[in-house]
Amino acid sequence: MLSAAAAFLNRTNISQNYTILSPGQTVSPPSNSGLPSLPVGPPFQAGLWNIQAAQHKLNGKRVSVWTFEKRSAEMDKLGVQAKETVLEVLKTEAAALGRLRHPSILGESGAYHDRLDSRSL
Numbered sequence: 001m002l003s004a005a006a007a008f009l010n011r012t013n014i015s016q017n018y019t020i021l022s023p024g025q026t027v028s029p030p031s032n033s034g035l036p037s038l039p040v041g042p043p044f045q046a047g048l049w050n051i052q053a054a055q056h057k058l059n060g061k062r063v064s065v066w067t068f069e070k071r072s073a074e075m076d077k078l079g080v081q082a083k084e085t086v087l088e089v090l091k092t093e094a095a096a097l098g099r100l101r102h103p104s105i106l107g108e109s110g111a112y113h114d115r116l117d118s119r120s121l
Contacts, residue, residue: 014065018054027055027062
């Protein structure tokens with residue numbers, strides 16, 4: 001499933017703005033951040049989201065790219081109405097995250113992609 005997410009990211013604007021990082025790769029943070037260099041962890045799942053580490057190509061900021069596979073084994077088990085409900089809930093969650101502003105809450109960068117086979121944030 002994560003390989004499908006990686007293939008999707010290679011076809012989107014996300015790949016133009018961000019570099020998807022490999023597990024174990026050490027990445028230096030922006031020079032003005034004062035943060036240490038840390039190794040990248042492996043991709044993981046949170047609910048229906050696949051999460052991968054990435055780095056902005058221009059400013060060096062580390063981010064997480066969240067991808068949801070519309071055509072996954074979990075989604076194939078659902079009926080048509082249930083699939084539509086799941087997609088609407090995830091879209092609503094992504095929109096809500098875009099409106100939140102707090103230092104202890106993840107922010108979204110605005111790079112949201114909705115394709116036939118997946119959604120990416």
